[in-house]
Amino acid sequence: MVAQENVYNIILAGVGGQGILFAARVLGTAALKKGFDVKVSEVHGMAQRGGSVVSYVRFGRQVFAPVVEKGCCDLLVAFEELEGLRWVDHLRAGGRVILNRQRIDPMPVISGKAEYPEEIPEIIRLQAGSGELVDLNALAIAEECGSLRTVNTVLLGLAARFLPVEEEVWLEALAEVAPARMLEMNRQAFLRGYRYPAPASQW
């Protein structure tokens, strides 16, 4: 039994400061422009002090709960490897993972109390089962776009092409959410992600 049919379930997972809330807002805004009902859940407060951050984006004809249930996620966008591993159990059969090949050590690893798991992409690939994994070094692309801080927009761009929203609509949504002086850089970053050579959409 799937939670709600005709609702698209996205999870954005990463670390405080990676710009997840921005990406989630653009996703939500684009879906709204397409006439979908949308819910975007955010994390504020305590969780932002270097902790794990997750945002759920759900859109469709009518959306009730703002959270994505285990086994129902269509698209997991992991901004960081460990956070991808943490959330992969939420994927549905045939779901897709976008994995940024970035590693940010959590405090227990920094202080030598815990090990950062090796070969996370392989584990994710196995755990995702029939799903599909697209991994990329979004940080390197962001740097080429002029700022490491656009890593979120690069990932957003890649996520966007697996979603039923056209390029113009994405760019409109981006223009609405991004601050004007950052827009051009963000557009570039978005398009780099959008055109990243990865398997075509099956939507």
Added chain:
Amino acid sequence: MKELMLGNEAIARGAYEAGVTVATAYPGTPSTEITETISRYEEIYCEWAPNEKVALEVAAGAAVGGARAICAMKHVGLNVAADPLFTLSYTGINGGLVIVVADDPGMHSSQNEQDSRYYALAAKLPMLEPADAQECRDYILAAFALSEEFDTPVLVRLSTRVAHTRGVVETGERQAVPLRDYLKDIGKYVMMPAMARKRHEVVEERMARLVEAVNTGAYLPAGVRLNRVEAGDGKTAVISSGIAYQYAREVFGEVSYLKLGMVHPLPEKLLAGFTRDREKVYVIEEGGAFFETQIKALGIKVTGKEVLPATGELLPGLLREKIFGHSAGDNVEETKAGTGEAEVAIPPRPPVLCPGCPHRGVFYVLKKLGLTVMGDIGCYTLGALPPTGALDTCVCMGASIGMLHGMEKARGPEFAKKAVAVIGDSTFIHSGITGLVDLVYNKGHGTVIILDNNTTGMTGHQHHPGTGFDLRGEPTNRLDLVQVAKAVGVRRVQVIDPFALAELEKAVKEEVAAEEPSVIIARRPCVLLDRGKTRDLVRVDEEKCTFCRRCLAVGCPAVVVKRAPGEKKGRIVIDETLCTGCMLCVQLCPFGAIERVER
């Protein structure tokens, strides 16, 4: 126009459209964005009050003065504001008064998960509970209408998932609401016993009238029905409200629903009619058995907390499992079948004090000196976690000072030489000052360390009376903490830079030893406010480093242990992308192996 808004932004929008002219608050997750958003509407006067009690009193004054006023706080803030709340129920209002209280089930960023609905019951006040952003906007309009129609403050309850979820909101225009006349009326506003007895009668009568009228009455905004029946299969029925209703819709599908928009008082007749001839009636609520207890008292048979948890968030997956015994995912088995989740240890990612945080040095020193530390609430509560692990207690805002004093009274004055209280600047002003008054008045000897980072850090950097700026960033009087401590009667007051570890340690030793009350103000702005300033970096000289790991004692995310696979001894490296040049680790290294380098 349709917009994507956070629940909290929609509350602010509702207040704007309702013609509110005065808004007050003290910040607290998940309520803070309400007032921050309101501050962008120029038509509304708004302020951060020093605490929630004052915030509510200011809003009450504005309402009695004839304006529409709104006051927002987190759930525990309502404990602080409970005193005016209970008696405002008796006095009623003049212009509309709405109090928004944001609960935090699951404790995303709170010290408890109390269920504010019980305040509505206890204070005999109507309470509305929106389930999404659109209802946040709509219910604020309804709340002001109810408030004025029934001469009562109205509570609006949110939970984290409603407050912090963006949804689609259809907005409207701002209503022009004229200031009402203020007429002196001591029978209504002066709550001495003789007057209050009469007003209590009024309260009881009002609640009875209100429940009948909840869905009728031209005063309600067009299209808003607070209590709503959604017909379904007829056999199974669900009674719910707020976010729990959304979860129920997700899990139960097309059954019949009674969605309660007004969670207090409950519509008894509607409940009786709705539950008649059902095979099964579920009450789905997060938190306490608030509806369930009252509905059972009406003699209606329902299923609720015997299958649902009373703790934590009631997420849809959990609800589905408790009711139907299985999960929604068709992939859950498959993912587990992969390498097996259990075999990969996934290290947690707890929140930490930021690199360059001025609190860090204080906790290092307190731990080094082995002191008992009565803690308080703020970013600095993170000092309780390893490796600093310096806090002994954290109960509620302001508690550190009173608890330090109480410990001393229990264990004797010698204990005061081995203990301190630590409290943030915003928290000290919120409710620490009265604790300090008590400590001095009742001849304690305690040492209070005020962590003065010149902001309310935890909730996202709001101004407070000690920063010298108001909610909109306009300059104003700056409360002088040194003068406050002296005025209270503390003679020993020191101001120290918390990055200067040796001085700080000396000051703490002196003050705990002193046989009288003392205050140390550890003063340095929050590093996040200081960002952009270029500072020097530090680097590890591998020749000199013996891997003694003393530098790890401050728990800085920029001081990293690197180990090649299979290697036992590691190396210390500084993550230059994170280092802010606070120089704490430099001061900790006995070998001079960590050096300042110019950026």
